[in-house]
Amino acid sequence: MADITGEEGDFTVKVVTHPRYVDTSKCIACGACTPKCPAKVSNDYNEGLDKRKAIYVRYAQAVPLKYGIDPAKCIKLTKGKCGNCEKQCPTGAINYEDKETTRDVQVGSVIISAGFKPFDPSAYVQYSYSKYKNVVTALEMERILAASGPWMGHLVRPSDEKEPKKIAWLQCVGSRDVNTCDHPYCSSVCCMYAIKEAVIAKEHSHSGLDAAIFFMDMRTFGKDFEKYYENAKRSGVRFIRSRIHTITEQADKSLMIEYATEDGQAKTEVFDMVVLSHGLEVAKTSVELASKLGIELKSTQFVKTTSFAPVASNRPGVYVCGALAGPKDIPLSVVEASAAACAAAGKLSAARGTLAQTKEVPQAVDVRGEVPKVGVFVCSCGINIASVVDVKAVAEYAKTLPFVEFVENNLFSCSQDTQDKMAQTIKEKGLNRVVVAACTPRTHEPLFQETLQAAGLNKYLFDMANIRNQDSWVHSAEPEKATEKAKDLVRMAVAKVALLQPLNEVKLSVNPAAMVIGGGVAGMNAALELAGQGFTTHLVERDAQLGGNARLLRITAQGEEVQPYLDGLAKQVMDNPLITAHLASNIKNVEGFVGNFKTTLAGPAGETVVEHGGAIIAIGGQEYQPTEYLYGQDPRVMTHLQIDAAMMNGELDAKKVNSAVFIQCVGSREPERPYCSKVCCTHSVESALHLKEHNPDCQVVIIYRDMRTFAERELLYKEARAKGVLFVRYDVNQKPVVKKDGGKLMVTVRDHILGRDLLIEADLVGLASAIVSHKNTELAQMFKVPIDEDGWFLEAHQKLRPVDFATDGVFMAGLAHYPKPLEEAVAQAQAAVSRAVTVLSSAEMSLSGTVAFIDQRKCVGCGVCWTVCPYQAITQDDKGLAVVNEALCKGCGTCVASCRSGAPNLRGFTTQDVMAQIEAML
Amino acid sequence: MAAGKKVTGAVMVVGGGIAGMQAALDLANSGYYVYMVEKGPAIGGVMSQLDKTFPTNDCAM
Numbered sequence: 001m002a003d004i005t006g007e008e009g010d011f012t013v014k015v016v017t018h019p020r021y022v023d024t025s026k027c028i029a030c031g032a033c034t035p036k037c038p039a040k041v042s043n044d045y046n047e048g049l050d051k052r053k054a055i056y057v058r059y060a061q062a063v064p065l066k067y068g069i070d071p072a073k074c075i076k077l078t079k080g081k082c083g084n085c086e087k088q089c090p091t092g093a094i095n096y097e098d099k100e101t102t103r104d105v106q107v108g109s110v111i112i113s114a115g116f117k118p119f120d121p122s123a124y125v126q127y128s129y130s131k132y133k134n135v136v137t138a139l140e141m142e143r144i145l146a147a148s149g150p151w152m153g154h155l156v157r158p159s160d161e162k163e164p165k166k167i168a169w170l171q172c173v174g175s176r177d178v179n180t181c182d183h184p185y186c187s188s189v190c191c192m193y194a195i196k197e198a199v200i201a202k203e204h205s206h207s208g209l210d211a212a213i214f215f216m217d218m219r220t221f222g223k224d225f226e227k228y229y230e231n232a233k234r235s236g237v238r239f240i241r242s243r244i245h246t247i248t249e250q251a252d253k254s255l256m257i258e259y260a261t262e263d264g265q266a267k268t269e270v271f272d273m274v275v276l277s278h279g280l281e282v283a284k285t286s287v288e289l290a291s292k293l294g295i296e297l298k299s300t301q302f303v304k305t306t307s308f309a310p311v312a313s314n315r316p317g318v319y320v321c322g323a324l325a326g327p328k329d330i331p332l333s334v335v336e337a338s339a340a341a342c343a344a345a346g347k348l349s350a351a352r353g354t355l356a357q358t359k360e361v362p363q364a365v366d367v368r369g370e371v372p373k374v375g376v377f378v379c380s381c382g383i384n385i386a387s388v389v390d391v392k393a394v395a396e397y398a399k400t401l402p403f404v405e406f407v408e409n410n411l412f413s414c415s416q417d418t419q420d421k422m423a424q425t426i427k428e429k430g431l432n433r434v435v436v437a438a439c440t441p442r443t444h445e446p447l448f449q450e451t452l453q454a455a456g457l458n459k460y461l462f463d464m465a466n467i468r469n470q471d472s473w474v475h476s477a478e479p480e481k482a483t484e485k486a487k488d489l490v491r492m493a494v495a496k497v498a499l500l501q502p503l504n505e506v507k508l509s510v511n512p513a514a515m516v517i518g519g520g521v522a523g524m525n526a527a528l529e530l531a532g533q534g535f536t537t538h539l540v541e542r543d544a545q546l547g548g549n550a551r552l553l554r555i556t557a558q559g560e561e562v563q564p565y566l567d568g569l570a571k572q573v574m575d576n577p578l579i580t581a582h583l584a585s586n587i588k589n590v591e592g593f594v595g596n597f598k599t600t601l602a603g604p605a606g607e608t609v610v611e612h613g614g615a616i617i618a619i620g621g622q623e624y625q626p627t628e629y630l631y632g633q634d635p636r637v638m639t640h641l642q643i644d645a646a647m648m649n650g651e652l653d654a655k656k657v658n659s660a661v662f663i664q665c666v667g668s669r670e671p672e673r674p675y676c677s678k679v680c681c682t683h684s685v686e687s688a689l690h691l692k693e694h695n696p697d698c699q700v701v702i703i704y705r706d707m708r709t710f711a712e713r714e715l716l717y718k719e720a721r722a723k724g725v726l727f728v729r730y731d732v733n734q735k736p737v738v739k740k741d742g743g744k745l746m747v748t749v750r751d752h753i754l755g756r757d758l759l760i761e762a763d764l765v766g767l768a769s770a771i772v773s774h775k776n777t778e779l780a781q782m783f784k785v786p787i788d789e790d791g792w793f794l795e796a797h798q799k800l801r802p803v804d805f806a807t808d809g810v811f812m813a814g815l816a817h818y819p820k821p822l823e824e825a826v827a828q829a830q831a832a833v834s835r836a837v838t839v840l841s842s843a844e845m846s847l848s849g850t851v852a853f854i855d856q857r858k859c860v861g862c863g864v865c866w867t868v869c870p871y872q873a874i875t876q877d878d879k880g881l882a883v884v885n886e887a888l889c890k891g892c893g894t895c896v897a898s899c900r901s902g903a904p905n906l907r908g909f910t911t912q913d914v915m916a917q918i919e920a921m922l
Numbered sequence: 923m924a925a926g927k928k929v930t931g932a933v934m935v936v937g938g939g940i941a942g943m944q945a946a947l948d949l950a951n952s953g954y955y956v957y958m959v960e961k962g963p964a965i966g967g968v969m970s971q972l973d974k975t976f977p978t979n980d981c982a983m
Binding site: 009018020045057061105107111112114116118130147148193196198227321322324328334337338343345352353357372597798800833838 | 924931933937946949950951953954966967974975977981
């Protein structure tokens with residue numbers, strides 16, 4: 001991205017494409033070029049732990065799977081000699097004359113997701129990273145542990161490639177450190193990835209690896225993180241609270257670590273290998289890009305955003321997501337990505353669909369009742385298959401199989417010219433079933449199915465025989481057997497394909513209206529974004545007013561006042577003509593499925609039925625009501641939200657508080673609530689800073705287990721320490737005690753450094769009370785979505801689908817998912833809208849033809865299938881028998897495997913189809 | 923943005939890591955043309971270098 005002009009809605013961006021020296025339209029990723037390339041280069045994908053060639057593909061699963069030449073290392077490009085790859089390439093894809101090109105692109109919005117750069121510890125003496133071979137970064141450790149890494153996943157140390165017996169992880173390398181690297185922030189992800197690496201390394205180890213993690217505060221604040229931490233402790237990972245200052249190499253290349261224990265003793269321990277848990281930083285190139293775009297950065301160099309618009313940069317029309325906007329993990333990056341898509345689309349809805357293209361598909365010929373006429377296309381895949389398998393023999397053999405009408409061997413079945421020819425052949429020869437014996441359906445099935453469609457055939461009349469990945473690649477040493485196996489695979493595919501019937505893709509109309517359940521910050525944001533994109537929205541709130549928990553919040557972590565924002569938000573919702581706010585209303589019943597829900601609401605005016613195509617669940621959470629620390633027995637003991645409310649309405653005058661104590665983890669990280677509530681450490685620090693600001697002489701003590709001021713919240717923690725707030729750590733087995741002594745409120749806590757009890761008189765005891773779920777099982781059942789054991793709604797995939805449910809058309813946002821700060825709730829709301837709009841914006845939805853069906857003559861209504869169905873797609877009809885809702889079915893086949901009487905079957909994979917394949921093999 | 927101004931129904935996504943890919947997919951699936959700009963030869967970003975991901979130990983690839 002070289003330059004940008006114009007404004008929101010109408011930008012012109014100059015894009016420079018660097019030469020690749022390989023024509024991607026010709027490269028078929030056969031890999032013939034690489035073995036003959038004489039230039040060996042440090043492999044950046046494996047963090048330099050091994051070598052690659054100058055012509056390379058970054059990794060085997062790379063998208064696009066096209067080779068490229070590293071111009072700095074290529075001998076032909078640097079010295080004018082060689083040219084081997086050009087000679088090897090069977091498709092003539094190499095072009096040493098490739099030039100940089102520049103083009104102008106017109107866009108309405110821009111999203112910057114340039115990510116982060118892992119902190120490079122090589123320049124810092126204390127880590128000895130450049131000096132000692134067995135000191136590696138965590139990213140190098142990822143490559144060591146990966147099956148696709150330099151040692152194929154075998155746990156070895158770099159110096160002698162032997163398995164280490166003891167590994168130490170050092171936390172906060174390049175994080176929480178202003179003395180050496182000027183990164184005052186916490187990188188958010190290193191505690192969890194270090195635990196993960198330790199756990200995985202132990203699994204890979206043959207000798208019961210001793211894994212030790214040296215840390216300052218263990219920051220496992222996300223969903224299911226605390227459980228992961230506890231499990232790691234149980235599996236024997238050692239956690240040592242100390243920051244390491246010196247590493248010394250021993251004669252055998254092992255490493256001696258010197259550290260101080262909590263009670264001040266100096267200790268040493270020798271490890272075979274040391275992993276530096278390096279943090280996240282903004283790349284220099286991103287800083288330059290930001291300056292080119294006129295985007296403001298914070299002192300940490302992450303992009304500046306507000307809590308109320310977490311993906312908007314200061315430049316209208318330019319949005320930001322992922323680690324560029326602050327250190328964060330994958331789920332939050334994915335949430336922000338969808339949020340940025342929502343925000344970017346929000347201003348462009350007038351132009352939706354004007355540039356995007358949809359494919360036209362000709363009407364398929366009805367082949368039912370015809371005798372199968374199978375076409376078999378055997379692919380050579382350059383030399384990938386043909387160098388091992390005798391493809392001509394396989395093709396000849398295929399001609400002898402029943403129903404086979406036509407056989408052809410192609411050099412590259414997937415190339416565009418072969419595809420065109422294949423479509424022509426299907427039409428000319430009147431083929432009605434097709435088998436391609438080539439590579440994997442995972443990457444190529446959609447391509448061949450398109451060819452079938454182009455030829456007027458139903459795309460389900462197709463099967464693939466994987467004679468590459470499952471044959472030539474794995475049996476290269478035994479070409480004759482490989483050829484026989486290829487014949488077997490083709491015979492199996494032909495046996496199955498002859499039985500296949502055309503499948504219908506049911507089309508469903510989509511009601512473009514949306515429902516949002518919960519009128520807090522997440523719900524209101526979701527409703528406004530939906531309405532902003534032109535969708536009619538019903539906002540359901542059980543209280544008589546909007547606002548939710550945020551009504552009791554004073555400020556955000558960035559110091560923005562919440563109440564004025566909330567008032568503005570509520571007013572916008574009430575004024576928006578596309579939003580109907582159903583206040584003091586509850587959900588009574590939900591019928592239907594994605595695209596067509598029918599929900600009954602009970603409100604002050606009685607029951608109303610609302611029809612909508614999608615729903616967003618944003619019902620929030622609630623503050624835990626403590627039973628400990630004299631809560632409820634003394635008015636000076638207050639929770640976070642009570643303190644915020646009292647600070648806002650003036651009941652709590654900071655000037656009158658001379659001594660305040662905050663106790664962390666009240667109700668969190670306990671056996672009955674084994675999770676971290678994520679926001680409380682920061683909240684206590686904010687309250688402490690408020691007291692210090694209005695009354696600098698006030699003594700403020702925060703009693704904590706681990707300070708979890710993650711990401712840039714660390715700067716608040718630092719500020720609090722600078723302003724004299726005292727931090728005393730307590731052990732969960734020795735909790736602080738709050739007592740009344742006459743009129744005085746006394747807090748006793750064991751100080752681990754002094755080894756003595758501290759006795760503190762307090763005018764105010766703030767309890768960092770947990771956030772708990774509403775555990776709304778009724779709502780969950782009505783929408784057919786799951787909740788976990790703590791009552792949080794359970795997403796479809798924790799990493800990659802963080803606001804989706806496995807059930808289509810239903811999404812979530814805010815505290816209903818897990819405790820989180822306000823800006824994450826806003827981002828999730830925007831993300832949920834983005835995901836919902838992918839459904840609501842289409843007039844109709846095409847469902848996959850690969851769905852289950854029930855032969856009711858065999859069904860006895862035992863209920864096993866609807867119990868095991870992970871998508872709740874099977875219900876009981878009025879006769880008590882199973883019936884599949886095709887709109888919900890994902891074709892996983894679990895029901896088929898579960899039924900004793902064989903009533904369910906999967907279209908395209910019926911028992912008959914599968915048995916035919918097996919019989920053909922035997 | 924003032925009403926009546928030209929609006930282009932396309933979005934540019936700069937960076938093809940996990941965040942960029944998700945943003946691009948959402949936009950393409952809701953009716954916008956997406957230009958993805960990535961400086962490397964393949965998309966995937968740092969996540970493609972990870973082995974497993976916490977807390978589910980799913981394979982990153």
